[in-house]
Amino acid sequence: MTDDALLPPEELHARLEAIGAERYHVHHPFHHLLHGGKLSKAQVQAWALNRYYYQASIPAKDASLLARLPTPELRREWRRRIVDHDGDGTHPGGIERWLKLTDGLGLDRDYVVSLEGLLPGTRFAVDAYVNLVRSRSVLEAIASSLTEMFSPAIISQRVSGMLRNYDFVSEETLAYFTPRLTQAPQDVDFALSYVKREARTRAEQEQVLAALRFKCSLLWAQLDALHFAYVEPALPPPGAFRP
């Protein structure tokens, strides 16, 4: 196969899987510490507090994509993601469920939502995601959502490990994750079919792969920032959350 030949869909799929195998943050030391029960409650608080900004920003990135999708079918599909995160006013969405987690960890909700204690590294990485989705093609924006191909594995590892290892978390605290186990595969089915179908040149396929690598790197960088600030050397930057 020459370097500019279109990849068969199953080969594109295999290369996407390979990116996850190498770069998904399931391989990050902070993740191992988190689900392995090696973190203090304060360190888990720092994780939940920072990850809140990621959760809270997802609908902004999805809405900016929604605004650029060309058909009712595509927009309905993507609108569902916003409902999943923002809720419908009766059933809580992902953001509200994440705040149940930060509540359960004893963090003040106003403080979490204020973002005052956020690590700058978290902010920059999350904003990079929103900016990618705003500024790149619809194809790349949809491809960047494909980290959900790998998330059911990390979620089940995280939930079972955290329940086993921390007496300060409960199934109720971790209720965020349960619906994600069914939502994520549904989202992935759509996005994967889309990129397989719509990447019509090898250059576009390479854009798809690059978008997924970029997304992996921004999830990874969030854990780097947490690790540096709260594990080793455990030096939160001025202004950030101090346990």
Place this chain on the structure above:
Amino acid sequence: MTDDALLPPEELHARLEAIGAERYHVHHPFHHLLHGGKLSKAQVQAWALNRYYYQASIPAKDASLLARLPTPELRREWRRRIVDHDGDGTHPGGIERWLKLTDGLGLDRDYVVSLEGLLPGTRFAVDAYVNLVRSRSVLEAIASSLTEMFSPAIISQRVSGMLRNYDFVSEETLAYFTPRLTQAPQDVDFALSYVKREARTRAEQEQVLAALRFKCSLLWAQLDALHFAYVEPALPPPGAFRP
């Protein structure tokens, strides 16, 4: 003084200085290791390689501000900064001088310029700076340049410490920094007068202070990423420069 009273210019100045005293990256452990001679050549390479992206992005942020400045006087002042970094085709600018540093450290110039080995944390922090300057007010954009109030101190510490402690750097390798010792104060004189004069409400003065804090945090976050990847736990993310 009530919380919404306009600060006298000297008080605004003092509060800007106080932000530097607390948050400038001269206090970061990576900086201490760097000028204290505690880093290996490979770690100094990683620093120079990553910092290249910051240097290379400065004219992009200055040009986006230039495009929004309203008068020839302001644009001439800001254009000078672009000349300082891009050179005039005869005298090398800051970017070219930075590449002399990476050359001197034995890094392949094509590799440096390709950004292939860049840490994602560097990219996100630097892009956050360019995005701030693009998206916020001219006042905030100019205020974000005020970290140069603090840079002559860090530059002289860095240069003398690195010359004393590393046999792989020379005055020629570090030639980037010499002109900055005169350029930075000139830039600061302008920017500081500007924000003192143009921040006409307390709310605008608070925006000035917030912009400087934001800028400090993105310089700090770049050293966090370097420290995590190359010092402790010394785990560069997939795809990043490996010595």
